[in-house]
Amino acid sequence: MQTFNIKIGGEAGQGLVSIGNILLRAITQEGWHLFAHQDYESRIRGGHNFFQIRLANKPVASWENEIDVLVALDETTIILGQGELRSSGVVIYDPGVLGEKAKELGNQPNYLGLPFGQIAEELGQPKIVANAAAAGAIWALLSDDLITLHQTLDVMFGSKGKKVVEGNQKVATAGFDKVREVMGSRSKPAKPERQGERLLLKGNDALPLGALSAGLKFMSAYPMTPATGVTEFIAEYGREVSAVMEQAEDEISAINMAIGASYTGVRAMTATSGGGFALMTEALSLAGSAEIPIVVINAMRPGPSTGLPTRTEQGDLSFAVAMSFGDFPRAVFAPGDPEEAFYLMGEAFNVAEEYQMPVVVLSDQHLADSYTTVPPFDLGRVKIKRGKVVSGAEAGPDYLRYAYTKDGISPRLYPGFGDGVVVSAGDEHDEKGHLIEDGETRQKMMEKRMTKQGLVEKRAVEPVLCGSEEPDATLIGFGSTKGAIAEAVRALNEGGCKVQGVHLPQVFPLPESLDAILQRPGRKFIVEGNYSGQLEALLASRFAVKPTGSIRRYDGRPINAQYILDRLRGGVCDG
Amino acid sequence: MAKNTAEFTVADQTAWCPGCGNFGIINALSQALEGLGLKKNQVLYVSGIGQAGKTPHYIHGNVLNTLHGRTLPTATGAKLANGDLHVIAVGGDGDGYAEGGNHFLHAIRKNINITYLVHDNQVFGLTKGQASPRSDQGMVTGTTPQGVSLEAFNPLATAITLNSGFVARSYAGDRDHLARTIQAAIQHEGFALIDILQPCVTFNKINTYQFYRSRIYDLDQEEGYDRRNREAAWARSFEWGGRIPIGIFYQVDRPTLADTYGDLLKTPLVKQEYDKSVVAQLVDRFRIG
Numbered sequence: 075m076q077t078f079n080i081k082i083g084g085e086a087g088q089g090l091v092s093i094g095n096i097l098l099r100a101i102t103q104e105g106w107h108l109f110a111h112q113d114y115e116s117r118i119r120g121g122h123n124f125f126q127i128r129l130a131n132k133p134v135a136s137w138e139n140e141i142d143v144l145v146a147l148d149e150t151t152i153i154l155g156q157g158e159l160r161s162s163g164v165v166i167y168d169p170g171v172l173g174e175k176a177k178e179l180g181n182q183p184n185y186l187g188l189p190f191g192q193i194a195e196e197l198g199q200p201k202i203v204a205n206a207a208a209a210g211a212i213w214a215l216l217s218d219d220l221i222t223l224h225q226t227l228d229v230m231f232g233s234k235g236k237k238v239v240e241g242n243q244k245v246a247t248a249g250f251d252k253v254r255e256v257m258g259s260r261s262k263p264a265k266p267e268r269q270g271e272r273l274l275l276k277g278n279d280a281l282p283l284g285a286l287s288a289g290l291k292f293m294s295a296y297p298m299t300p301a302t303g304v305t306e307f308i309a310e311y312g313r314e315v316s317a318v319m320e321q322a323e324d325e326i327s328a329i330n331m332a333i334g335a336s337y338t339g340v341r342a343m344t345a346t347s348g349g350g351f352a353l354m355t356e357a358l359s360l361a362g363s364a365e366i367p368i369v370v371i372n373a374m375r376p377g378p379s380t381g382l383p384t385r386t387e388q389g390d391l392s393f394a395v396a397m398s399f400g401d402f403p404r405a406v407f408a409p410g411d412p413e414e415a416f417y418l419m420g421e422a423f424n425v426a427e428e429y430q431m432p433v434v435v436l437s438d439q440h441l442a443d444s445y446t447t448v449p450p451f452d453l454g455r456v457k458i459k460r461g462k463v464v465s466g467a468e469a470g471p472d473y474l475r476y477a478y479t480k481d482g483i484s485p486r487l488y489p490g491f492g493d494g495v496v497v498s499a500g501d502e503h504d505e506k507g508h509l510i511e512d513g514e515t516r517q518k519m520m521e522k523r524m525t526k527q528g529l530v531e532k533r534a535v536e537p538v539l540c541g542s543e544e545p546d547a548t549l550i551g552f553g554s555t556k557g558a559i560a561e562a563v564r565a566l567n568e569g570g571c572k573v574q575g576v577h578l579p580q581v582f583p584l585p586e587s588l589d590a591i592l593q594r595p596g597r598k599f600i601v602e603g604n605y606s607g608q609l610e611a612l613l614a615s616r617f618a619v620k621p622t623g624s625i626r627r628y629d630g631r632p633i634n635a636q637y638i639l640d641r642l643r644g645g646v647c648d649g
Numbered sequence: 650m651a652k653n654t655a656e657f658t659v660a661d662q663t664a665w666c667p668g669c670g671n672f673g674i675i676n677a678l679s680q681a682l683e684g685l686g687l688k689k690n691q692v693l694y695v696s697g698i699g700q701a702g703k704t705p706h707y708i709h710g711n712v713l714n715t716l717h718g719r720t721l722p723t724a725t726g727a728k729l730a731n732g733d734l735h736v737i738a739v740g741g742d743g744d745g746y747a748e749g750g751n752h753f754l755h756a757i758r759k760n761i762n763i764t765y766l767v768h769d770n771q772v773f774g775l776t777k778g779q780a781s782p783r784s785d786q787g788m789v790t791g792t793t794p795q796g797v798s799l800e801a802f803n804p805l806a807t808a809i810t811l812n813s814g815f816v817a818r819s820y821a822g823d824r825d826h827l828a829r830t831i832q833a834a835i836q837h838e839g840f841a842l843i844d845i846l847q848p849c850v851t852f853n854k855i856n857t858y859q860f861y862r863s864r865i866y867d868l869d870q871e872e873g874y875d876r877r878n879r880e881a882a883w884a885r886s887f888e889w890g891g892r893i894p895i896g897i898f899y900q901v902d903r904p905t906l907a908d909t910y911g912d913l914l915k916t917p918l919v920k921q922e923y924d925k926s927v928v929a930q931l932v933d934r935f936r937i938g
Contacts, residue, residue, distance in 0.1 A: 323755035327722035334726025499714035
């Protein structure tokens, strides 16, 4: 596999996301596979951010440390990035930003100064079109012609009129020509055989798209990084598919609104990050007791407290599984990439409604903000199962919301849909839903609810395996480490080891089949993005497992294959 | 206890103290709903926690018994999802003005079309007598043995300040007035607050039936009072002591939260069919190549 890495760095507000977005579309259109991740600070202007794109002739699921093209909109990008440059790597920088520290570096042959803003201005374009100059310059290292890039600019700026499109194309052409002038026609990264249509999206597109495809009708949320993208997506596109997004005054209100909506019979969810999730836990307990379906996306960022608000971590696993006070059934999912996120949202809503319980979907900043190319989603695969729902006629006038049943699941009636009334309560209640004090009813109701937990365990989503089927060593992870583990496993197997990767899309309840994986002989390494080893503790709470080693990261940065390989240091399959 | 006709029958057995103001409120609620000719399956009570929050369990209708202080967001979600339901949020003064204070402010701002009944007994009853945001200064309670030092929260002034479309006060001891006010609140398009003065016979020895009987007067009967006049309403909302006004203080029409969604909520969300082809078009927006 040939991969090629582009890193665009600069201050917040300099347009690196715009450059990135132009390139993502053009690269996808041209047929490459890609993985792109974003690193940004908790500020609106200034600081140092980057947008990194890895493209390849085969599907890629994670990022690499080495850079082929470093595009510097500020000096920090050069200072921090030069060590990551491959020997064949190129730096394209805006000469205006070079201070004393980087001036000498600028004299090296693989450094190309391009005044992006000036190029735009000389062509009579506003300064913002400088982004197109940078995109054109990068494109010269990827392609011999501008056809695809020009098409992309047409699609992206078409709504702003012909003049804007042509201005961008002119400036992109100038950037492209300058690079070719200086660097000549270098060899280009290998392309895959022509791809069919694909989707280009990040986790924060796939999660809400999955929710809408699963019939989401109501979302309420309070903005919190890195979950805000989900909220804004539903706010922007929801109405087209008859879904409401109502902004709440706080996360407590957000989840309670969603619970109120769900009670009436619509699919409802909310999205937040750790601190907001903490505020929602009270209501999760209500949903557990009142048996009201609810889906909560928790896009994790490093805690405790406000932590590193724009960075990534998997430190809320234990918290999400524990969820709230009291015993009640629940499920927790942890998709590893946008494609899995899309389909798991359907499963999350089905579990929430079929078992009438709260479901948490764990995302994190790395999944939320990272783009990949995926095959078009198959909506036929998204089966909407709303569970036991009765019509007004079936329910009759004496409907019992919490009727005792063998499987613990009482048929739902939507309020107003029959002569019977729907009495739901967080207070302990009888079959009708009215409040009780007696121990016997309490015990029966608790057992009824908890019966559902066993059912959810039986249908738990199976682990996703990759690599060797008869492994000497196993790497186990959940959530956004999926791609990193898969690539580490591939590298190890290519190096002659027999290694299997185990990704857990569902972390609670854990699938029974995991027992055999954990019991088989061979080394086991648990890979996770937190300090204390929360996945390790979770596995140990359910299965007998003695890991050989733990690979953890808690500096707020995403794990990739190299990170795993560096820490295994050959200890996987030799001696 | 007085019985009502079949649709909104009031239960014989409750967990309330004999003489509790809640009895007057539940009977007035029943009378109001009967008077409007509603059916029990059209009404959704969303209740908080406290003695007031138990009310819906003693009268017919759909019930969503929620958490302490969380009635208003839950009611907001339910009403947005099914606008056909007449949603009545029920809770006490501790529930709504302490634990749920932030939700109270924002439910008014959103102008969600629901009726909010606050059983205002100026004390925490169910936890056996602690100060509430509505307790009078000087009132001795379990948590304020030296007497309440804080100024009482003024829900009516707050609601009028936020331009709440319907702001009223009624009295648990005047069933007809309360029933009339509840009917007007339900008929009002938008958020309708009724702060109901409710004697707590066990824990509030200050604001008793006796106390209210001698002080209350009805704004609705007051000649020349214009409930569309916000400043006049605001001035009356501070009247407390020798004379205490009840009635509709303030009423104006504002767009409701559902109105802000245009046609989207003309048919309740819960009755809108899922259309896979529209979703497919949305997914297609992300296609490249």
